[in-house]
Amino acid sequence: xxxxxxxxxxxxxxxxxGSRSAALVTLIFLCVFAPPVFFVGRGVYIDxxxxxxxxxxxxxxxxxxxxxxxxxxxxFSKEASISSSFLxxxxxxxxxxxxxxxxxxxxxxxxxNNFSPSWRELEVDTQENQTASSxxxxxKRDTTSxxxxxxxxxxxxxxxxxxxxxxxxxxxxxxxLVQQHNDxxxxxxxNAAIERSKSVDSAVLGKYSIxxxxxxxxxxxxxxxxxxxxxxxxxxxSGLAKLKNKTDLLQELQARIKDSQRVLxxxxxxxxxxxxxxxxxxxxxxxxxxxxxxxxxxxLVTGKLRAMLQTADEQVRSLKKQSTFLAQLAAKTIPxxxxxxxxxxxxxxxxxxxxxxxxxxxxxxxxxxxxxxxxFSDNVLAASVVVNSAIMNAKDPSKHVFHLVTDKLNFGAMxxxxxxxxxGKATIHVENVxxxxxxxxxYCPVLRQLESAAMKEFYFKxxxxxxxxxxxxxxxxxxxxxxxxxxxxxxxxxxxxxxILFLDDDIIVQKDLTPLWEVNLNGKxxxxxxxxxxxxxxxxxxxxxxxxxxxxxxNPNACGWAYGMNMFDLKEWKKRDITGIYxxxxxxxxxxxxxxxxxxxxxxxxxxxxxxPLNKAWHVLGLGYNPSIAKKDIENAAVVHxxxxxxxxxxxxxxKYRPYWTKYIQFDHPYLRRCNLHE
Numbered sequence: 109x110x111x112x113x114x115x116x117x118x119x120x121x122x123x124x125x126g127s128r129s130a131a132l133v134t135l136i137f138l139c140v141f142a143p144p145v146f147f148v149g150r151g152v153y154i155d156x157x158x159x160x161x162x163x164x165x166x167x168x169x170x171x172x173x174x175x176x177x178x179x180x181x182x183x184f185s186k187e188a189s190i191s192s193s194f195l196x197x198x199x200x201x202x203x204x205x206x207x208x209x210x211x212x213x214x215x216x217x218x219x220x221n222n223f224s225p226s227w228r229e230l231e232v233d234t235q236e237n238q239t240a241s242s243x244x245x246x247x248k249r250d251t252t253s254x255x256x257x258x259x260x261x262x263x264x265x266x267x268x269x270x271x272x273x274x275x276x277x278x279x280x281x282x283x284x285l286v287q288q289h290n291d292x293x294x295x296x297x298x299n300a301a302i303e304r305s306k307s308v309d310s311a312v313l314g315k316y317s318i319x320x321x322x323x324x325x326x327x328x329x330x331x332x333x334x335x336x337x338x339x340x341x342x343x344x345x346s347g348l349a350k351l352k353n354k355t356d357l358l359q360e361l362q363a364r365i366k367d368s369q370r371v372l373x374x375x376x377x378x379x380x381x382x383x384x385x386x387x388x389x390x391x392x393x394x395x396x397x398x399x400x401x402x403x404x405x406x407x408l409v410t411g412k413l414r415a416m417l418q419t420a421d422e423q424v425r426s427l428k429k430q431s432t433f434l435a436q437l438a439a440k441t442i443p444x445x446x447x448x449x450x451x452x453x454x455x456x457x458x459x460x461x462x463x464x465x466x467x468x469x470x471x472x473x474x475x476x477x478x479x480x481x482x483x484f485s486d487n488v489l490a491a492s493v494v495v496n497s498a499i500m501n502a503k504d505p506s507k508h509v510f511h512l513v514t515d516k517l518n519f520g521a522m523x524x525x526x527x528x529x530x531x532g533k534a535t536i537h538v539e540n541v542x543x544x545x546x547x548x549x550x551y552c553p554v555l556r557q558l559e560s561a562a563m564k565e566f567y568f569k570x571x572x573x574x575x576x577x578x579x580x581x582x583x584x585x586x587x588x589x590x591x592x593x594x595x596x597x598x599x600x601x602x603x604x605x606x607x608i609l610f611l612d613d614d615i616i617v618q619k620d621l622t623p624l625w626e627v628n629l630n631g632k633x634x635x636x637x638x639x640x641x642x643x644x645x646x647x648x649x650x651x652x653x654x655x656x657x658x659x660x661x662x663n664p665n666a667c668g669w670a671y672g673m674n675m676f677d678l679k680e681w682k683k684r685d686i687t688g689i690y691x692x693x694x695x696x697x698x699x700x701x702x703x704x705x706x707x708x709x710x711x712x713x714x715x716x717x718x719x720x721p722l723n724k725a726w727h728v729l730g731l732g733y734n735p736s737i738a739k740k741d742i743e744n745a746a747v748v749h750x751x752x753x754x755x756x757x758x759x760x761x762x763x764k765y766r767p768y769w770t771k772y773i774q775f776d777h778p779y780l781r782r783c784n785l786h787e
């Protein structure tokens with residue numbers, strides 16, 4: 109009855125949880141209530157003073173001992189583990205359930221069987237379970253070697269030899285299984301890599317020709333690649349031959365390199381190779397085999413290849429720098445066709461009589477009730493696209509007035525174009541920035557700085573230490589033109605206007621812009637579309653916050669905004685003396701320590717906390733550098749901006765964005781045809 113109560117109490121503790129826990133509980137009961145036994149390996153040895161009992165029990169184990177032995181085997185073989193707190197609870201329940209049994213209680217049985225008083229401090233962990241078997245085997249050896257018991261088990265040399273053989277076989281089998289597992293794993297990884305490589309577009313990885321797809325097959329251009337690889341190895345062995353003074357072999361290798369290079373020529377596919385290519389491949393292969401026999405040294409070959417790799421890497425960096433420079437140059441250079449257009453228009457303009465050089469409706473130029481635009485450009489074609497797109501999408505063109513300012517070189521061309529192609533009922537006026545007498549170096553800090561020796565050295569000295577590719581964009585010739593800085597003097601240029609919409613010449617207008625004049629700027633001076641995201645186009649991208657003047661006055665996380673389409677409140681401008689703020693900071697940046705060159709950084713400073721954010725649909729940017737702008741965003745935008753190097757009038761332009769710009773050009777115009785300007 110006590111035994112049953114103990115078991116039922118244990119079941120309540122463990123909640124029916126786990127056969128291993130049950131086996132261990134059974135083992136505890138058997139160890140307590142059965143005769144003391146030692147469970148060793150695969151046998152059972154009973155330690156008792158009664159020899160007759162030992163013999164009889166050894167012959168026939170009763171059911172409790174067999175169950176205990178099986179439980180112990182399963183515990184050690186399966187590395188079972190159980191928490192000490194659980195065992196303590198089990199033993200407490202057994203003690204309480206058997207307390208009334210007197211000599212058959214748990215405490216009495218523990219004393220009878222000489223259990224240690226520290227049985228309640230039992231700790232079972234994974235490491236003890238892993239070493240349990242070895243501990244039992246050591247206990248068996250100690251028991252059999254003492255000779256104090258009635259039965260001693262002596263390990264004969266034959267038994268020792270067989271046991272060693274078994275251990276070696278087990279170790280060998282384990283190693284085989286591990287090796288087989290590693291081989292299978294490697295094979296699976298290789299197969300997976302092969303499958304993944306099949307799904308990759310080979311053109312993206314850089315085939316020798318991505319244009320001649322009709323020649324592609326599984327062994328496409330294998331001869332080309334082999335010949336190029338042979339040339340590389342021949343150069344390696346040439347270096348080694350020179351190092352080891354193998355003159356004849358060196359000459360032979362150099363001759364084969366020249367032959368292979370001559371055969372390769374401009375070939376990009378196997379189909380381009382001459383018939384002699386196979387002979388050259390064979391001859392080069394023979395020479396390389398000969399060189400390998402005489403010169404091959406793993407360390408030397410590796411060093412030579414590494415040196416060639418470093419040289420190639422330096423060449424790539426140099427070419428990247430050159431490419432960046434050429435891209436910047438191409439982006440800032442006026443194409444020949446546009447230059448031709450400007451020259452032809454200029455000649456024809458100065459052939460006109462002064463009377464015919466005047467535009468109509470000059471009375472609208474200072475009427476504050478009309479919609480005024482400011483456009484500063486030296487590109488005739490670009491300016492014409494801006495004006496044409498704005499007029500074509502305006503609801504009432506007669507209320508729109510365009511103020512164009514250019515330099516003296518393009519003044520005649522700009523006038524002539526709009527005299528020949530008047531913008532409908534809209535008003536247009538062209539001015540020459542060089543005729544603004546008030547705009548001089550004594551008044552304008554940037555003009556004074558542009559005339560300084562340091563600035564001239566920065567722009568025109570070729571070996572300037574800051575002439576790296578990262579600074580090329582700041583060495584842009586447009587920064588020498590006052591057309592770029594004239595945006596900071598709008599009240600001086602148009603003193604009688606209240607509001608004006610500033611437009612860059614690399615934009616197109618797709619909707620009527622008159623609602624912009626109705627936007628409430630809430631006392632701010634500048635209305636613009638913000639360009640900042642989570643971590644980009646913020647003030648710390650444009651300004652030097654290591655300078656204390658910048659750090660004290662501005663927030664590095666303040667949101668940037670874009671030039672290109674800006675609504676300026678000229679009344680508020682004058683009230684807050686915006687031009688004076690610009691002059692102050694421009695004077696402080698004479699050594700370019702606050703920001704690099706350009707107009708956006710001083711614009712961010714000048715209009716700091718004076719810019720009202722407009723809805724992003726008014727102005728979509730990035731068509732000059734970002735190929736992933738959504739078509740829906742472009743088509744829904746009021747103004748589309750080709751900011752970046754890929755201007756729509758350049759060959760660099762992205763073809764998918766160019767049609768938005770070209771649709772406002774009349775390519776059958778006589779001047780355009782004579783200058784070979786076409787879509």
